[in-house]
Amino acid sequence: MSRVFMKEKPLQDRGHYRVNPTSKNDRGNRKSSTSSLPDLSWKRFFGITLVWVFIGLVFLVIFQRYQSLLELNSQTAQYADSKKLIPQACGLLPPNGATYLFDPLAINRTDVLYSGLRIENKHDHPMVAILFDSANAKKLLALSIATGNSSQIAVPVGQYGMQVLLGSSWCNLETGFSDGATVTVEGGISVNADATTSMQFSGSGIRPVRLDLAYNMLPIDLQHLEQPLEVIGNGKLDLQQTRDGHYFSSGTVNGVPVVFMIDTGATVVSVSAEIASRAGIQKCTNQKMTTANGIVSACKAIVPEVTFGEFRLTNVEVMVMPNLPGNPLLGMNVLRNFHLEQVDRTMRISTR
Structure with a gap:
């Protein structure tokens, strides 16, 4: 028997069968796994x-x-609404009765009494009268009055300062008349309850200007009543203030149910044309009224009966306003017959 002898290989060769070494080329192509991340230094x-x-x-x-x-566009839009007093170029005269409110919140109030201010222009130039707060000189309202005309507006009762701008070429409320003059009414003016403040300006010229003023109080010209207003009922009525700051009371006009808004800024009771029709108000006197929204057509009538709460009043003057929005207004011709007291968010209306 023959024997075959196997020669044992060195140990270093054994690893060749267990490990597949990487070639030099592959090793050269390897890169660190973090080399692709951005530099976040x-x-x-x-x-x-x-x-x-x-x-x-x-x-x-x-x-x-x-x-x-x-904001500029908003201000421009606001001024655009009053183009009558703020034209695009100097030269265009504002029409008689054109108004501009510098501070609507100070003029359109429901917590104060209102009265009339009438201005007549007998000067040989048109004018724009500017009311301002006599305490801080803040401008409140501007009203134009053409030569030979008069204009009237309702304003809160109180003391005011007044400036009068005169000229023939109107520019805007900042410049006034390009060829004009400015006159301050010394001592200001007073607007009192139950009276119309009447002012009559006369004179001539601009440089120099001569301007004279006649100033007086005229009792309010109420329509003659066949019978005086009568208040029926005693006691008190407590009203709660709504979220928007108003007070409301249920009532009737000639038996027609309504919900009045208590408005101390309204001179008389005011209702819409629709309520007037349902209440059977047919006879009335047409007249013009100046409001915060301009001059409107109205109709004055005498109503046999008006009620609110537990109170009933007879022969009440009522103003029919065709486009009156919202609730009818319970005005001062009724409220002046009561005692009004406001504590926190409650208004108490009671007989005197």
């Missing part, structure tokens, strides 16, 4: 942050500019 992070901050500031400036343009 603090310098680069700081630079990127500055870029985004700059972009944000640019957008902020653009946004603020946009907001300013919106």
